[in-house]
Amino acid sequence: MVIYCGDEVSALVVDVGGSWIRAGYAGEDTPKVVVPSWVGSSEVTEDEASATTKTIRNSKADSQDPDVEMGDATASQSGSSSKDAAGGQGDVRVKNEPGTCRKYYIGDTQASTWRPNMDIKTPLEDGLVADWDIYENIWNYCFYNRLRVQPEENPLFVTEVAWNTPSLREKMVELAFEKFNCPAFYVSKDPVLTAFASGKPTGLVLDCGGTTTSAVAVFDGYVLKKGQTYQNIAGDFISEQILAQLKQDYQKEVVPRYRVAQKSAVGPGEPAKAVLRDRPNTAPSFDHRMQMQAIHEYKETVCQISETTFDLDALKVRPQKPYEFPDGYNLQVGVQRYQIPEILFQPDKFIVDKTREVRLNGKAVSLSANTGVNGTGSGNATAKPLGIPRMIYDCISACDTDVRPHLFSNIILTGGSTLFPGFVDRVNYELQGLAPGQRIKIQTPGNTAERKFGTWLGGSILSSLGSFHQLWISKQEYQDSGASIVNKKCQ
Amino acid sequence: MASSDDNAPQTVPTTTTNTTTVTQRHQPLYPMEVSQDLFALIGGAPTVLIHKPSARPKPKPDDTQAAQWVWRGFTSSARNDDLVLYHWVKADEDPSDYHFAPFNQMIDVGEYTEVEYDLYLRDDDWTKAETAYLMDLCRQFDLRFVVVADRYEFPDKSRSMEDLKERYYSVQQKLLRGRHTAGPINDPGLQRDLAVYDYNKDREIERKSYLEVLYRRTRAQVQEEEALYIEARRLDQNEKRLTHERNALLRLLNAHETNLLLRQAGRKARRSGQPSNLAIGTGSAAHHLRLGGDVPAHLHLSSPLTGTIPPGSDDPGAAGLVDPAGLDSRDRQPPGAFIRSTRIAPVKISMSQKVLAYLDELNVPPRPVMATGPICAEFDRLQANILALLELKKHADKLEADVKQATARKAQLLGQDASATGH
Numbered sequence: 069m070v071i072y073c074g075d076e077v078s079a080l081v082v083d084v085g086g087s088w089i090r091a092g093y094a095g096e097d098t099p100k101v102v103v104p105s106w107v108g109s110s111e112v113t114e115d116e117a118s119a120t121t122k123t124i125r126n127s128k129a130d131s132q133d134p135d136v137e138m139g140d141a142t143a144s145q146s147g148s149s150s151k152d153a154a155g156g157q158g159d160v161r162v163k164n165e166p167g168t169c170r171k172y173y174i175g176d177t178q179a180s181t182w183r184p185n186m187d188i189k190t191p192l193e194d195g196l197v198a199d200w201d202i203y204e205n206i207w208n209y210c211f212y213n214r215l216r217v218q219p220e221e222n223p224l225f226v227t228e229v230a231w232n233t234p235s236l237r238e239k240m241v242e243l244a245f246e247k248f249n250c251p252a253f254y255v256s257k258d259p260v261l262t263a264f265a266s267g268k269p270t271g272l273v274l275d276c277g278g279t280t281t282s283a284v285a286v287f288d289g290y291v292l293k294k295g296q297t298y299q300n301i302a303g304d305f306i307s308e309q310i311l312a313q314l315k316q317d318y319q320k321e322v323v324p325r326y327r328v329a330q331k332s333a334v335g336p337g338e339p340a341k342a343v344l345r346d347r348p349n350t351a352p353s354f355d356h357r358m359q360m361q362a363i364h365e366y367k368e369t370v371c372q373i374s375e376t377t378f379d380l381d382a383l384k385v386r387p388q389k390p391y392e393f394p395d396g397y398n399l400q401v402g403v404q405r406y407q408i409p410e411i412l413f414q415p416d417k418f419i420v421d422k423t424r425e426v427r428l429n430g431k432a433v434s435l436s437a438n439t440g441v442n443g444t445g446s447g448n449a450t451a452k453p454l455g456i457p458r459m460i461y462d463c464i465s466a467c468d469t470d471v472r473p474h475l476f477s478n479i480i481l482t483g484g485s486t487l488f489p490g491f492v493d494r495v496n497y498e499l500q501g502l503a504p505g506q507r508i509k510i511q512t513p514g515n516t517a518e519r520k521f522g523t524w525l526g527g528s529i530l531s532s533l534g535s536f537h538q539l540w541i542s543k544q545e546y547q548d549s550g551a552s553i554v555n556k557k558c559q
Numbered sequence: 560m561a562s563s564d565d566n567a568p569q570t571v572p573t574t575t576t577n578t579t580t581v582t583q584r585h586q587p588l589y590p591m592e593v594s595q596d597l598f599a600l601i602g603g604a605p606t607v608l609i610h611k612p613s614a615r616p617k618p619k620p621d622d623t624q625a626a627q628w629v630w631r632g633f634t635s636s637a638r639n640d641d642l643v644l645y646h647w648v649k650a651d652e653d654p655s656d657y658h659f660a661p662f663n664q665m666i667d668v669g670e671y672t673e674v675e676y677d678l679y680l681r682d683d684d685w686t687k688a689e690t691a692y693l694m695d696l697c698r699q700f701d702l703r704f705v706v707v708a709d710r711y712e713f714p715d716k717s718r719s720m721e722d723l724k725e726r727y728y729s730v731q732q733k734l735l736r737g738r739h740t741a742g743p744i745n746d747p748g749l750q751r752d753l754a755v756y757d758y759n760k761d762r763e764i765e766r767k768s769y770l771e772v773l774y775r776r777t778r779a780q781v782q783e784e785e786a787l788y789i790e791a792r793r794l795d796q797n798e799k800r801l802t803h804e805r806n807a808l809l810r811l812l813n814a815h816e817t818n819l820l821l822r823q824a825g826r827k828a829r830r831s832g833q834p835s836n837l838a839i840g841t842g843s844a845a846h847h848l849r850l851g852g853d854v855p856a857h858l859h860l861s862s863p864l865t866g867t868i869p870p871g872s873d874d875p876g877a878a879g880l881v882d883p884a885g886l887d888s889r890d891r892q893p894p895g896a897f898i899r900s901t902r903i904a905p906v907k908i909s910m911s912q913k914v915l916a917y918l919d920e921l922n923v924p925p926r927p928v929m930a931t932g933p934i935c936a937e938f939d940r941l942q943a944n945i946l947a948l949l950e951l952k953k954h955a956d957k958l959e960a961d962v963k964q965a966t967a968r969k970a971q972l973l974g975q976d977a978s979a980t981g982h
Contacts, residue, residue, distance in 0.1 A: 075659065077644040223644060252642055290706040468705050468720060469770040504781040505773065534659035537635050542642035559699070559710075 075534035079223040082210055083258075083524040084203065086192055087278030087303065087484070090524040091210040094225060095532035098517060099524045101214040106357055107202050108173035110186040172202065174209040180358070182326045184349040188357040194300065194430050195229030195280050197236055204243060211248070219244075223252035223540055225531040227523050230257045230284045230291045231298060231430075237558070238551035245546045252540035254531065255558045257291045259284040261526025262482045265518065266511050270471070271478030274460055274495075275523075276412065276485040278303040283459040285467050285475055290559060295466025297459045300427045301415050303485040306371075307363040310408050312421035317404065323395040324358030331396035340397035362394050370405045373490035376497050378410050409488050413498065415453035426453045457498035464503075476506040482522040486512065627651070637663035666701045668694055668727075671734055679737035680730055689713050690730065697727055721760050721767075728758035900930035903939055910946060917945050 079094035085105060092099035173179050179188060191202035211219045224244050228237065237255060244253040259273035263286045274283050282298035284291055314320045323342065330343040370389040383406045392398035411418045415426065415435075422435045433451040454462065464475045479499070481492060492512055499508050513519050530536060541557050549556075627650035632643040635657035648654070671680065676687055692713055700706040704727075708720035732753050739749050776784070903926070906914050915925055918941075927938045 073659075075646055077646050252644065287705050287709075288703055290700065290703065290709075292705070292709045294709050465774075468708070469767045469774060471705055472774060501778065503774075504778040505776050534657075535662040537642075537644065537657060537659060538637035538663050540642060540644075542638070542640050544640045544642065548640075 073534055074532045075537070076532060077223060077537070078221075079225050079252075079531045080211070080215065080217065080219070081225045081227075081524060081527040081531055082207065083227040083521075083527060084191065084197075084206055085227075085258075085277060085523070086190065086195060086280055088520070089206055089210065090521055091215060092524065092528065093215075094528050096528055097525065099521055099528075101210050102521075103175045103209075103214075104179060105190045105192065105206075106179055106188050107190065107206065108179040108181075108183065108186045108188050108354070109170050109202070110173075110183060111168050112171045113168050170201070172205045172209075174206060175213075180326070180361070182347055182350065182354070185351055186354055187351045188353045190279070192279070194427060195282075195298065196232060197240070200239065200243070204247065207243070207248065220249040220251065222250070223254070223531070224248070224250040225527050226253075226255050227258050227261060227527055228255050229280070229298070230259050230282065230293070230296050232257070234552075234555045237554045241541065241546060241551050241554040245543055250543070252542050253546070253554075254536075254540055255554060256527060256530065257284075258282075258523045259286050259291055260289055261524075261530065262522045263478075263480060264289075264526035264529055265522045266480050266513060268478050268480065268511065270474045271480050271511070272460060272464055272475040273480045273482065274456065274486070275483045276302055276456065276481070276491075277483035278485070281412070281456065281459070281483075281485070283456075283463040285463055285471070287467075287471055287474075292467055292471075295463045297429055297454065297463055299429075299454060299459065300425075301411060301453060302483075303364075303367075304360065305424065305426075306409055306411060306485070307360050307367055308424055309411055309420050310363050310367060310371075311359065312424075313404060313408055316420060318399065320393075320397060322359050322362050322393060323397075324355065324362050325394040326358050328395050331394070334396055334398070336390070337399050338397075340393070340395040342395035344395075366391055366393070367409075368487075370401045371409045371488060372405055373409050373412070373488045373494050374406050375490045375493040378406070378414065412485070412488075412491075413455040413457065413494060415455060419453075428453060455498070457495055457502055460495070460499060461502045473506065476503060477509040479508065479510045481510060481512045482519055484520055486519060487516060633657055636660045666698070668697045668702065669731060669734060671730075675734065675737065679733040682726070682729075685726055689716065690726065693723060693726060694730070721763050724758055724763070725760040728756040731756040898930070899932065899935050900926055903927070903930075903935055904942065906942060906946065910949060913949055914942065914945050917949070 074095060076095050080091065081094050081099070082091045083089070083099070087105050089101065089103050089105050090099035091101040173181070173183070173186065189199065189202060191197055191199040191206065197203050207219075211217055226240065226244070228240070240255060241253055244250045258275060259282070262273045262275065263269065263271045268286075269288050270286060272283065272285050275281065279302055280298050280300055281302045282296065284296040286292070311322060314322060318337070323340070323344065327344050327347055328342050329345045332341045334341055370391050374383055380403065384403050386403075386406075388400040388402045389405060390398060390400050407418060408420070419426075419435055426433050426435060428451055431451070433453055435453065460479060464472050467475060476499075479495075481495065486492070492510055496508060496510050499506075513522060518525060539557065541553055545553055545557075628647050629650045630645055631648050631654065632645050633648075633654065634641050634643055637657065637660040676690070680690065682690075693707075693711075696707045696710060697704075700710070704720055704724055708718070708723055711718055711723065735749065735752050735756070736744070739746070742749070918925060923938075923941065927934045
C-alpha cells in the first residue's frame with residue numbers, strides 16, 4: 069500500500085450532489101451507494117410513526133400495484149433492519165407539530181413509489197444545503213441503511229460546492245461531530261476533487277450536472293474563488309424546457325409512468341390510448357418529479373448538441389429519432405432534439421418557457437429585458453444568462469494572466485449533462501472562437517461512470533492518501549477551536 | 560495410427576462411449592480397395608489426440624509463517640493533536656511514527672518580532688495587521704501567490720497580486736538587511752540572499768499588460784498575425800535565396816574582374832617590358848584575387864591558365880574556364896565513384912587536333928595510360944601548358960604577321976619615299 073502512497077483508514081466518502089448522492093469507502097473506484105437526491109417526505113401522525121413499517125406495508129397491501137409492493141418490500145426490509153442501528157433509521161421521523169412528524173423516504177425505490185401526499189424535495193438549492201433535516205437523514209441513510217457502518221468509527225469525508233458559505237460549512241462540521249460523532253472530518257470542494265480524479269492539480273472544471281452548471285478554476289489543488297460562475301441552466305432546466313416545448317408544439321402533457329396502468333400502441337403523433345391509474349392526493353412535487361424522470365429518459369435517448377454553430381437548415385436534414393412516452397404516445401423528433409439542449413450554449417435565444425427563473429451566481433437574471441416576464445428584475449437586470457463556453461472563458465479571464473494557459477490546456481468536463489452527444493466537440497469549437505490564440509485542450513473522462521462519479525472518485529483518492537492524515541479535522545480540534553476550524557483547515 | 564486403431568480390441572466399454580462410435584469402430588477405417596497411402600492423402604482417419612498428463616511437481620508447503628497483519632491505531636507526528644485512526648499493518652512493523660509524517664513539509668516564510676517590524680518593516684501603505692495577514696496567507700498556501708491573491712480579503716483593502724508580491728519580497732529583503740549586523744552590507748553572501756527576493760513590480764505589471772494584450776487578440780488579429788508570420792518567413796527565405804544568388808554573381812563578377820585585372824596587369828607588364836606572362840599569373844593576379852576576398856583560394860591555384868591569357872585577346876574560352884559559381888568545374892566532386900581520367904580538363908574541340916599533334920610529338924598518349932592522381936595532375940598541367948603554348952604561338956604568329964605586314968608596309972612606304980626621292 070505504501071508504494072501507492074495510499075493508506076486505508078476506512079474513511080467514508082459522501083458526495084451529496086444536486087441530483088445524486090454517492091457514498092462509499094475511500095480507496096474504492098466506484099461509490100457503493102448511488103441514490104437520487106430527491107427525497108420523499110410525508111406528514112404522519114405520532115401513532116403512525118410509532119407503529120413500525122409493518123403498518124405501512126398493511127396500508128399499502130390493498131393497492132393492487134406490483135411495483136408499489138416491490139418498493140414496499142425493500143422499504144420494510146431496510147426499515148426494519150435499520151431499526152436497531154443507533155438512533156438512525158432509514159425513514160426518520162422528525163417532530164414537527166404536536167401529534168405529527170415528517171417521515172422521509174430515501175432511495176430510488178422509496179422515493180419513486182407513489183404515496184398519498186408524499187412530497188419530493190432535494191436538500192440543496194443552488195448547491196447549498198437548504199434543508200438540513202433532509203441532509204441529516206441522507207447521511208443517516210447512507211451510514212446505517214446502506215453502508216452499514218458506525219460513523220463514530222470512521223473518518224468522514226464530504227464534498228461541497230465551490231461557493232459554499234462559511235456558515236453552512238460550520239453547520240456541516242457540527243453535524244458530523246455532534247450528531248454522528250465522527251472521529252475525524254474533512255470537507256473538500258467538488259472541482260478540486262474532479263480535477264484530482266482526472267489527475268490534474270490545475271485546471272478549469274466545468275461541471276454540468278442536474279441542477280447546476282458551474283465553471284471553477286483550480287490551481288494547485290485550490291479553488292480560485294474569483295471568477296467562479298454557476299448557473300441553474302443544467303440537466304433539470306433542460307428537462308423543464310422540453311416539457312414546455314412538448315406542451316407548446318404538440319399540446320402534449322407528459323404522463324409519468326406511475327400513473328399508467330396499461331398502454332396500447334398508437335401511430336406517431338396520435339393521442340395516447342392508455343388506461344390511467346387513479347392516484348388521488350398526489351403531491352404536485354411528486355407528480356412533477358415523475359414527469360421529469362420521463363423527460364429525463366427522453367432527453368437521454370434523443371437529444372443531441374450541434375457539433376458546430378447551430379444551423380437550423382443543416383440540422384433539419386439530419387435523421388429524426390422516434391420516441392415513445394410511458395403512456396404510448398410517440399413521435400418522430402426532428403430538429404427539436406437539437407433546439408432544446410442548445411439552451412446550454414445560447415440560453416437567451418433558445419429558452420422556450422421564459423417564465424422559468426434563471427439564476428446566475430445565485431441571483432436571478434432577466435431573460436428578455438424588454439418583456440421582463442420573469443418579474444424578479446432585482447438589481448441584476450443587466451446580467452444575462454451565459455452559455456457554457458462563455459462561462460469557461462469568463463472564468464479563465466478572471467484569473468491571473470500567468471495561469472490562463474494552464475487552465476486553457478486543462479479544461480475538465482464533468483457531470484451528467486456533458487454526456488449529450490456532441491457536447492465536447494461543441495465546447496471545443498466555441499472556445500476556439502472565443503480564445504483564438506490559445507492552445508485549448510479538453511479533458512473528459514472516457515467512461516460514463518467517471519463522469520458521473522468524478523467528484524466522489526476524487527474524494528476517494530484524496531482521502532485514501534497516506535499524507536492526507538494531517539489534514540483531517542479531529543474531534544479534539546473541533547472541541548478545542550469550535551466549528552470555525554473548518555474554514556481554516558479546509559481551504 | 561489408423562492401423563493401430565484397426566488392431567485395437569473391438570470391445571469398447573459402453574459406459575464411456577455412446578452407441579454411434581461403437582458402430583463406427585466396427586467398420587474398417589478405410590475401404591480395402593483404396594490403398595492406404597491414397598487414403599492418407601484424401602484425409603485419412605482423424606488423428607487421435609493423445610493427452611499425456613504432465614507430471615507437475617507438487618508445490619512444496621511453505622514453511623515460513625504467513626505474515627501477521629493487525630488492525631492498529633496510529634498517530635502521526637505531522638499533526639498537532641493525537642488523532643488516532645486505524646489501519647492494517649504488519650504485526651512486526653515499527654509503530655513509532657507514521658510512515659507519511661515526513662511528507663508534511665512546510666515552506667518557511669519567516670517570522671519577525673514586533674520590534675523588528677517597528678525597526679525595519681514600517682510602510683505607509685501597509686499596517687502591521689495587514690502584513691501579518693499576508694504572511695499568514697503565504698504560509699498557509701505555501702507561497703502560491705495566485706491563491707494568496709485570490710483569497711486575500713482584508714477589510715477595506717483591495718490588493719493586486721503584484722502588491723502582495725512586492726510587499727512580501729520587500730519584507731524579506733528588509734529583514735535580511737536588518738538582521739545582517741555582522742560584516743559589511745556589500746557582503747556577497749548577503750547580496751546573494753537578497754537577490755533571491757528581488758522583485759520589480761513595474762516590470763511585472765508591464766509584462767502582464769503585454770500578456771493581456773496578447774490574450775485579448777481577436778480572431779482576425781490572430782489570423783493577421785499568422786499571415787504576417789508566414790509572409791515574414793517567406794521573405795526571409797527569399798532573402799536567403801537572393802543572397803545566395805548574389806554571392807554567386809559576385810563571384811562570377813570577381814572572376815571576370817580578375818581577368819580584367821590580369822589583362823590590365825598584362826598590358827602594364829607589356830608596357831614595362833616584363834617578359835613573362837606567367838609571372839603575372841602567380842604574382843599580381845593572385846594578389847588581386849586575395850583582395851577579392853570571397854573568391855575561394857583554390858581559384859588561383861587551380862587555374863594557372865587564367866594568368867596566362869594573352870592580354871588583349873577577347874577569347875571567351877578563357878573566361879569560360881571559370882564557371883559562374885566561381886568554382887572550377889574540376890574542383891566539384893561528383894557524387895559517387897568516378898574514373899579519374901574523366902576529370903582531366905577537356906580540350907576545346909577546335910584546339911584538340913593541335914593538342915593531340917603536340918602530344919604525339921612529345922610521345923605522350925592522348926589519355927594517360929595509368930591515370931593516378933599525380934599523373935592526371937601532371938597531364939593536366941601539360942595540357943594546360945600546351946594550350947598556353949599554342950595560344951602564345953598563335954599570338955606570336957599574329958604578332959609576327961603584324962610585324963611582317965608593318966615591315967612590308969614600312970618597306971613599301973620607304974620604297975615610295977625612295978622612289979619619290981629617287982625621282
